[in-house]
Amino acid sequence: MVEELRVLFTVLSFLTFLLIVWWAWRPSYKEKSAHIMEDVLRDDDRNTNIPRPKDEVMP
Secondary structure (H helix, E strand, O other): OHHHHHHHHHHHHHHHHHHHHHHHHOHHHHHHHHHHHHHHHHOOOOOOOOOOOOOOOOO
């Protein structure tokens, strides 16, 4: 019984993994994912509206 549950869990986990990969790489999502990746690469994580200490130099 335990072995059957292990096999079932493994198969369901693998199917879930395949579903996530399909969801992430489906053709209709390609344009949106490209935009998200560009946005992440362009983000410099700085908020210029936050007051900074005077001795801190911005790069």
